[in-house]
Amino acid sequence: MTVVLPRPSTVDLRVRATPGTVAAVLVLGLVAVAVVAPSLIAGDDPLAADPLHTLDPPDTAHWFGTDQLGRDVFTRVVHGARYSLSIGVAATALSVAVGGLLGLVAGLSPRPVDGLLSRAFDVLSAFPEVLLALLFIALTAPGAPSLVLAIALSFAPRYGRIVRAQTMVVRRSGYVEQARTFGLSGVRLAGRHILPNVLGPLPVLATIGLGSAVVNAAALSFLGMGPQPPSPEWGAMLSESRNYLRVAWWTAVLPGATLTVTVVALTAVGRRLQRRFEGRRA
Amino acid sequence: MTAVLKRLGGSVLVLWAAATAAYLALRLSPGDTVDTLVGDGPDTPQIRAAIIADLGLDKPAVVQYLTYLWRLLHGDLGRSYVLQRPVVDVIGGQVWPTVKLTLLASAFCVVIALGLAVLTAGRGRWLRGFVSGVELTVVSAPAFLIGILLLSLFSFRLGWFPVSGDRDAAALVLPALSLALPLGGLLSQVLREGLERALEEPFALTARARGLTSYAVVARHALRHALLPTVTLAGTLIGFMLSAAVVVERVFGRPGLGEVATEAVGNKDIPVVLAVVMLAAAVYVALSTLADLAYLLIDPRLRKEAAA
Numbered sequence: 390m391t392v393v394l395p396r397p398s399t400v401d402l403r404v405r406a407t408p409g410t411v412a413a414v415l416v417l418g419l420v421a422v423a424v425v426a427p428s429l430i431a432g433d434d435p436l437a438a439d440p441l442h443t444l445d446p447p448d449t450a451h452w453f454g455t456d457q458l459g460r461d462v463f464t465r466v467v468h469g470a471r472y473s474l475s476i477g478v479a480a481t482a483l484s485v486a487v488g489g490l491l492g493l494v495a496g497l498s499p500r501p502v503d504g505l506l507s508r509a510f511d512v513l514s515a516f517p518e519v520l521l522a523l524l525f526i527a528l529t530a531p532g533a534p535s536l537v538l539a540i541a542l543s544f545a546p547r548y549g550r551i552v553r554a555q556t557m558v559v560r561r562s563g564y565v566e567q568a569r570t571f572g573l574s575g576v577r578l579a580g581r582h583i584l585p586n587v588l589g590p591l592p593v594l595a596t597i598g599l600g601s602a603v604v605n606a607a608a609l610s611f612l613g614m615g616p617q618p619p620s621p622e623w624g625a626m627l628s629e630s631r632n633y634l635r636v637a638w639w640t641a642v643l644p645g646a647t648l649t650v651t652v653v654a655l656t657a658v659g660r661r662l663q664r665r666f667e668g669r670r671a
Numbered sequence: 672m673t674a675v676l677k678r679l680g681g682s683v684l685v686l687w688a689a690a691t692a693a694y695l696a697l698r699l700s701p702g703d704t705v706d707t708l709v710g711d712g713p714d715t716p717q718i719r720a721a722i723i724a725d726l727g728l729d730k731p732a733v734v735q736y737l738t739y740l741w742r743l744l745h746g747d748l749g750r751s752y753v754l755q756r757p758v759v760d761v762i763g764g765q766v767w768p769t770v771k772l773t774l775l776a777s778a779f780c781v782v783i784a785l786g787l788a789v790l791t792a793g794r795g796r797w798l799r800g801f802v803s804g805v806e807l808t809v810v811s812a813p814a815f816l817i818g819i820l821l822l823s824l825f826s827f828r829l830g831w832f833p834v835s836g837d838r839d840a841a842a843l844v845l846p847a848l849s850l851a852l853p854l855g856g857l858l859s860q861v862l863r864e865g866l867e868r869a870l871e872e873p874f875a876l877t878a879r880a881r882g883l884t885s886y887a888v889v890a891r892h893a894l895r896h897a898l899l900p901t902v903t904l905a906g907t908l909i910g911f912m913l914s915a916a917v918v919v920e921r922v923f924g925r926p927g928l929g930e931v932a933t934e935a936v937g938n939k940d941i942p943v944v945l946a947v948v949m950l951a952a953a954v955y956v957a958l959s960t961l962a963d964l965a966y967l968l969i970d971p972r973l974r975k976e977a978a979a
Contacts, residue, residue: 408876409804494791511681512688515952520932527936528696548762604813608918611815612933631922635834638823645816652811 410526410661413654420651423470433461435621436470444637447500454639456630466644469621473648475613476622477603481522485595487541491496495549495589496556507553510546513575518543522609531614539614545597551594555587582650593666596659600652607648623648674967683962687740689952693945694739697749723770748946753938758946763933766950769920769927773912775843776850783855784901788862789889792870806856813914818922834924846923850915854908861904867896872896899966906962913951 408569423430439459447454453462475530496504498588513521522539560583568582610624619626623644628638674832705722723729742749748758791802809817824835825845831843869875870893878888918930928947935943 428827442970446699495697508684508688511685512692514910515689516948517686517910517914517951519917520948520951523917524696524944524948525934527939527941528699531936590822599867600811605914606814608915611918612921612936614936627816631819634819634823635827638827641819642823645819649808649812649816652813653808656811 408515413657416654423467424474427468427469431464431467435465453643456640466647469623476606479537481599481602483541484544485548488545492549492552493503496553512547514522514546526614533616536615559583559586593662600655742895749942751943753940758942765931775847779851784858787859792863792866809856811851813851815918815922820917821845836968846919849919851944862901866893869893869896906959910956
C-alpha cells in the first residue's frame with residue numbers, strides 16, 4: 390500500500406541529490422575553502438622557488454608537478470583560486486547589481502526611458518564580451534580592479550534585459566494592479582511588491598553567469614590583462630606555462646583542468662537550480 | 672516587409688550608437704591626444720600645431736564628431752598612435768586569418784551540433800547521459816583551454832599538427848576545433864531539445880506510422896522544426912566566437928585580429944583597439960540581423976506578428 394502524502398505547500402528549493410550534483414557541490418566546497426583559507430589545503434608558499442627541482446613531473450611530493458622555477462604547481466593552483474574566483478564573484482555581483490537596477494528602472498519607466506535603456510543594452514551587447522573588456526582595459530590599466538569593472542560592464546546587459554522582461558511581467562500581474570488600486574505610491578509598489586518577485590530568478594542566473602565570468606577573467610589574464618606574474622592567478626599561470634608545454638604538459642594542463650572542473654561544477658549546480666526553479670513556477 | 676525594414680533600421684541605429692560610444696571613448700581616454708602622438712619624437716610648437724590641424728582638434732566638437740562619422744562611413748578608421756600608419760593598413764592584413772579561422776570553426780560547429788543532436792535525440796538514457804556530460808564539460812571549458820589541451824596532445828605529443836603560425840591548412844585545424852567544440856556542444860544541446868519536442872508532435876507519429884525509420888523522421892521532419900531556435904542562437908553566438916578567437920589565436924601564436932588587439936591594448940594604441948572592437952561589433956550586428964531575417968523567412972507565423 391502506498392501512502393500519498395500531500396505536497397508541502399511551502400516553497401521547496403531543495404535540490405534532488407543526484408551523484409553529479411553532489412560531486413559538483415563537493416567541488417565548489419573545496420574551491421570555497423581554497424578561496425577563504427588556501428593554507429588548509431596547501432600549506433606551502435606559492436611563490437617559493439626550488440632551483441633543484443624545476444619542471445618535475447607530478448609525483449607524491451608534488452601532486453601537480455613543479456613549474457619552470459621549481460614552484461609547486463598544486464600550491465599555486467590552490468592559492469590562485471582566490472584571485473580567479475574573487476574577480477569572477479566581484480564582477481558578477483557588480484553586473485547583477487548595476488544591470489538589475491537599470492533593468493528594473495527600464496521595466497517600470499514610461500516608454501521613452503525604457504526605449505533608451507533597452508537600446509543601451511543592445512549597443513553594449515553588440516560588442517563581443519572579451520573585446521569590450523579589452524577596450525575598457527586599454528582605456529584604464531591592466532590589473533585586477535579594471536578586470537572586475539571590464540567584465541562587469543560586458544555582463545551587465547544580460548542581467549539588465551532579463552530583469553526588465555521580468556519586471557514587465559510582474560507589473561502587469563493581478564496583485565500589483567490590486568495594490569495600485571489601494572493607492573500605493575510608485576516607490577512602495579516597486580520596492581515592496583515588484584522587486585521581490587523580480588529578484589527570484591537572479592541568484593540562479595548569477596550562478597551560471599559566475600562560471601562565464603570566471604572563464605572570461607582567466608581568458609583576459611591569459612592575455613596579460615589581469616594580475617601580473619608571479620601572482621598564481623589561473624589565467625596568468627596558463628599564459629606562463631604555454632611556453633613550457635613541449636617539456637612540461639602538467640604546468641598548463643593541471644591548472645587548466647582545475648579551472649574547467651570549477652566552471653563545470655558552477656554550471657551544473659546553476660542549471661539544476663534553474664530547472665528546479667522553472668519547475669516550481671510551471 | 673515592414674518587419675524587415677524595422678529590423679534593419681534597428682541594426683543601423685545600434686551601429687550608429689556603437690560608433691558614437693567609440694568616439695566618446697576615444698575623446699574621454701586619459702591623456703592628451705597631442706601628447707600621445709608626439710610621444711618621444713621631436714616636440715616643437717610647429718609639430719603640435721600640425722597635429723592639431725591634421726586631426727581637426729581646433730574645430731568645434733560637433734564638427735569633429737560629424738567628420739569622424741563621415742570618415743568612418745568611408746572606411747577611414749583614423750591613425751594608429753604607435754605605428755603612425757592608418758588603422759586600416761594595420762588591421763587590413765590581419766582580417767583574413769581571423770575570418771578563415773572563424774569560418775572553418777563555424778563549419779566544424781555545425782557538423783558537431785548536427786551530428787551529436789541527430790544521433791542522440793530520443794535515444795537511450797546512457798548514451799544521452801554520456802553525451803550530455805561531455806557537452807557540459809566542453810561548453811564550460813574555456814576555448815583557449817581546449818586549445819592548450821589539443822596543442823599539448825596533438826602537436827607536442829603526437830606531432831600531427833604544427834605548433835604555431837599560419838603556414839598551411841593543417842595549422843588551422845586545431846584552433847578551429849578549439850573554437851568549435853564549446854559552441855558545437857551548446858548548439859547541440861539546444862538542437863536536441865528542439866528535436867525531442869518535435870518528435871512528440873503528432874506529425875512525427877504519423878511519419879513513423881507511414882513506416883519511416885526513426886532516423887528518417889528526425890532528419891526529414893523534426894530537424895526543420897528544431898532548426899528554428901538554433902538559427903537565432905547561432906546569430907548571437909557569433910559574439911562568443913569572436914571573443915574566443917582573440918584568445919585562441921594567442922594560444923596558437925597565429926596572426927590575426929587577436930594579436931593586433933592584444934598588442935594595441937599593451938601599447939595603449941586606442942584607435943587600433945577601437946577599430947578591432949568596432950569591426951567585431953559590426954560583424955556581430957550584421958550576422959545577428961541576418962539570422963533574425965532568416966527566421967522571418969523560415970517561419971511565416973512570425974512575419975504576421977512582427978508586422979502587426
